Amino acid sequence: MGPTFSKPLAARETPIPGVVLFDLPVHGDNRGWFKENWQRAKMTTAGLPDFGPVQNNISFNETAGTTRGIHAEPWDKFISVATGRVFGAWVDLREGPSFGAAFTAELDPSTAIFVPRGVGNAFQTLEDGTAYTYLVNDHWSADVQDQYVFLNLADETAAIPWPIPLTDAELSAKDRAHPRLAEVTPLVQRKTLVIGADGQLGRALRAALADHPSVEFAVRQDLDLLGELDSARPWAAYDTIINAAAYTAVDAAETPAGRAVAWAVNVTGVGALARVAGAHRLTLVHVSSDYVFDGSRDLHKEAEPFSPLGVYGQTKAAGDAIAAMVPRHYILRTSWVIGEGDNFVRTMAGLAGRGIKPRVVNDQVGRLTFTVDLADAILHLLATGAPYGTYNISSDGEPQSWADIAADVYALCGRDRNDVTGVSTEEYFAGKHAAPRPLQSTLDLTKLKATGFVPELSSERLKSYVESLRAPRTG
Structure with missing residues (x-):
């Protein structure tokens, strides 16, 4: 037959x-x-x-x-x-x-x-x-x-x-x-390795994946060891690497020492991850930044050509280009990240609590990205098998300036919004050593929403976040 x-x-x-x-x-x-x-x-x-x-x-x-x-x-x-x-x-x-x-x-x-x-x-x-x-x-x-x-x-x-x-x-x-x-003992799921588990995003991923036995968390320093680990780690047991590590000291990156570290972490480190992911057919999840753009457009889409203004943005753009060479990759481009750790909102809430009336930049416009949304977006793309590629992610809602957000924080802390004085970027950084910053950082969320993931409104996330900062600590 x-x-x-x-x-x-x-x-x-x-x-x-x-x-x-x-x-x-x-x-x-x-x-x-x-x-x-x-x-x-x-x-x-x-x-x-x-x-x-x-x-x-x-x-x-x-x-x-x-x-x-x-x-x-x-x-x-x-x-x-x-x-x-x-x-x-x-x-x-x-x-x-x-x-x-x-x-x-x-x-x-x-x-x-x-x-x-x-x-x-x-x-x-x-x-x-x-x-x-x-x-x-x-x-x-x-x-x-x-x-x-x-x-x-x-x-x-x-x-x-x-x-x-x-x-x-x-x-x-x-x-x-x-x-x-x-x-029969079932074959366990392939593992997910989270790099940079001690950062703001890493902590959000720890919270979201705490009950998953197939997830391993590595602190930021482990990024430097990946070249050695390539031959030692049994990568056949892994499916995904989530790169939550990054050098984000924007101003320090403009110094000789900071420039070297920024390139080592944001470019050389990403290259090591990409090499491992490509060789072993792993999915690489990499987190990007609005700083890959010069801020000259009112709304940034995923396909916009890179135009970074400073060293930090240059290293993030280079890292994106490397990560995009991995056949199975998700690049999540974020802006103004807020999570557990030092960040703008926490700083403003602290100033409000001490009765300080700050001067805050009012000509840089964008949206906050809360790490809970960023972590959930990563897990959504992985779970749904969304098409590989780059996705913008921030909280949803109307774009705001840093001064607008600071005023919101002051109001949520029971202070007068007028305690915050808006100033231009040029005025704020006059006489200071500072990196150039994009003035427009609003990211188009259309592509991400088309996968079925709709981020929470920034106003709602901000309210909950400030309330958590003001809540008395227990234990």
Whole structure:
């Protein structure tokens, strides 16, 4: 029995999340047949994940009834048949709600299937001389032996309807001895590594991900070690790196010492992360800044060309360009970040509490970005599988000047808004060593909102934040 000829390339979903069955076009005549077993452009367009195969394996089976599996491995596979036919069976052995879900299908040269990491795979040959071929996207390593999961072919819960009874099939002793589903430890999710976990965003991510055992937090200094960690850390166990580390001392970056540190952290460090993410097919989440623009436009869209005014902005723009080279990347461009730690709002609330009447810049306009929204936006993009790329993120609402925001803080602290005096940037920094600053920092949120994420209004976030600062500490 030969393959079905001239089927159009098509993808079919299965009951197991991420497992996709494909119809492959096979072209034949009296001489035999030909097919494109792997064609990246066509197949990714049809729905195959761009999973980056690095190895092609073939299993030749002498006789019908040869049965292999059920094996779940720490990499993705794209499986097809070169000659003959197989009955394939797949069982989800990943940690999660679909654990134990099963799916079966017959494969011949006109059919293929994508099997993600952690889904158990098995097959039984239906013809003599069957060649079973598969692409994988990682090389075997002793570091990942503990990430293999096995299930007995005769498991009663999966209840695979083998065409040839297992009592009559050709099995290995190892496959006969694999455990039942009740005894299987599911393959855990890949890990997420958060770099810069001691900063304002890092602390927000700690709060949001505190109950997730698959998340690791690294303090900022670890950024310098990533070059050494590349060979030592088992990156096959990771899926995502969130880079919450940055050098943000805008004025100090204009000094010789500060310039060197800014480039080391914001550019060289990002390069190390990008190298790791690219080599191991990880998703890199990187946080950018409104300082990559000169502030000459009223509203900044994601595709606006870089035009930084100072060293800090130059390093952030360079870091963005590097991060964008990673195939799987999210760059979140922010403005005026407020979270747990030293920041403008905390400073203004402190001045209000001491009865000080400050002079605050009134010709720089933008929106605050509260780290709770920034952290939630990152997790939203990752969870929904939004298209990779750059997204603007700030709190929502009408743009304001720094002086407007300071007046709001004073009012929320029970002080008179008129205690805040607005001055121009030129007046404020007269006689001071300061970096140039963009006057217009308002970010267009249209692209982010199109993914289903709508940030909270800045006014509401500011009210809650100031109230938390004024609340008495306990413990």
